[in-house]
Amino acid sequence: MLEVKGVVKRFGGLVALNKVSLSVKEREFLGLIGPNGSGKTTLFNVITGYYRPEEGRVYYRGDDITGLRPHLIVKKGIARTFQIPKPFGRLTVLENVMSAAMYGRKAASRSEAKEIAMDWLEYVRLKEKADVEAKALNIVERKLMELARALSTGPDLLLLDELVAGLNPSEMMEVVKLVRKLVDERGLTIIMVEHVMKAVMSISDRVFVLHRGAKLAEGSPQEVSRDPKVIEAYLGEPIQV
Numbered sequence: 308m309l310e311v312k313g314v315v316k317r318f319g320g321l322v323a324l325n326k327v328s329l330s331v332k333e334r335e336f337l338g339l340i341g342p343n344g345s346g347k348t349t350l351f352n353v354i355t356g357y358y359r360p361e362e363g364r365v366y367y368r369g370d371d372i373t374g375l376r377p378h379l380i381v382k383k384g385i386a387r388t389f390q391i392p393k394p395f396g397r398l399t400v401l402e403n404v405m406s407a408a409m410y411g412r413k414a415a416s417r418s419e420a421k422e423i424a425m426d427w428l429e430y431v432r433l434k435e436k437a438d439v440e441a442k443a444l445n446i447v448e449r450k451l452m453e454l455a456r457a458l459s460t461g462p463d464l465l466l467l468d469e470l471v472a473g474l475n476p477s478e479m480m481e482v483v484k485l486v487r488k489l490v491d492e493r494g495l496t497i498i499m500v501e502h503v504m505k506a507v508m509s510i511s512d513r514v515f516v517l518h519r520g521a522k523l524a525e526g527s528p529q530e531v532s533r534d535p536k537v538i539e540a541y542l543g544e545p546i547q548v
């Protein structure tokens with residue numbers, strides 16, 4: 308479904324992504340992990356057209372989408388959440404989510420957008436907050452709204468950037484279940500960046516590890532969590548999955 312081939316992204320002298328290649332199959336759940344600064348968000352920014360890579364290509368369902376602008380990437384059926392949610396603070400939650408449906412994959416009419424937005428707000432259990440100003444939401448609610456917003460664009464491929472960071476363990480497992488159901492019941496494909504190992508390892512079909520802008524390891528959660536390279540660079544100790 309998605310193929311990233313030999314992507315290089317530099318910021319001045321810093322090589323944030325150094326020939327990264329990664330592929331994802333339809334309806335797969337890929338966990339993307341690695342230390343802070345290893346290039347995870349930059350990779351999302353390259354896939355979604357925020358940055359054009361200096362080298363390499365990104366293919367989506369056979370089309371070369373390298374460097375296509377973000378508003379055109381979303382039309383292809385790719386959406387993402389942001390590590391730091393930036394809602395339109397003075398719009399309501401519903402209006403925030405509706406705007407994603409109106410400027411998403413299809414340009415939904417106002418009434419269609421409202422229906423789409425309410426459905427996803429219900430899915431993420433934020434329906435009661437629909438008429439509240441977005442700036443009044445707490446961090447957990449902001450994250451859920453961010454998720455509803457991405458879903459309302461109508462994606463087939465969804466990129467989640469530290470969605471559960473900042474949630475307590477029970478909230479986290481709830482959100483993890485919601486997200487896994489998007490693959491199992493709605494047929495989406497997901498790449499999830501996450502530091503909470505319990506979440507990533509329990510939810511992912513496959514895990515890809517970035518370190519200093521390059522691939523360190525890739526494999527099943529079991530393989531990756533026992534890999535000495537991954538333990539040394541990131542995990543610190545073997546973890547139970």
Ligand SMILES: Nc1ncnc2c1ncn2[C@@H]1O[C@H](COP(=O)(O)OP(=O)(O)O)[C@@H](O)[C@H]1O
Nearest residue numbers: 318321323341342343344345346347348349350
């Ligand atoms: N817009 C930018 N300008 C300069 N450096 C950046 C920019 N975005 C990211 N970086 C740098 O690129 C590296 C990778 O960052 P990032 O992709 O955000 O890492 P991660 O999401 O894995 O924590 C870091 O060293 C970061 O400081």
Ligand SMILES: [Mg+2]
Nearest residue numbers: 347348349390
């Ligand atoms: Mg990041």
